[in-house]
């Protein structure tokens with residue numbers, strides 16, 4: 001019997017015991033690792049918190065940039081100026097739903113979906129449904145709509 005055969009036979013005869021030992025060893029190591037992790041968390045929670053905050057800052061930054069880029073495209077597609085008075089300072093420009101159901105739509109559509117919708121609409125659909133208004137004209141429109149007799 002060569003060495004390999006001997007080990008094979010030894011294994012076959014002591015299978016249960018060997019497997020149990022392996023399992024025990026594994027569980028022991030696992031317990032050690034978990035304990036180490038728990039200790040690390042306990043003593044370094046501030047580090048972990050900082051790391052997480054940093055991570056979320058990055059995600060937020062990325063989203064803000066995406067939103068900004070998409071908004072620039074939307075403003076450009078809608079003409080980059082107020083469709084009533086022509087005011088063109090982008091800081092005041094708001095997307096207005098021509099048919100006045102913008103409130104409902106905003107509730108239903110996430111900004112990403114709304115922006116993508118506006119970017120993908122054909123020109124005539126777009127003109128029918130969306131326009132840019134400056135903040136002043138938007139408020140004026142709201143008052144006008146509110147004072148209309150029903």
Ligand SMILES: [Zn+2]
Nearest residue numbers: 082085134137
């Ligand atoms: Zn205006």
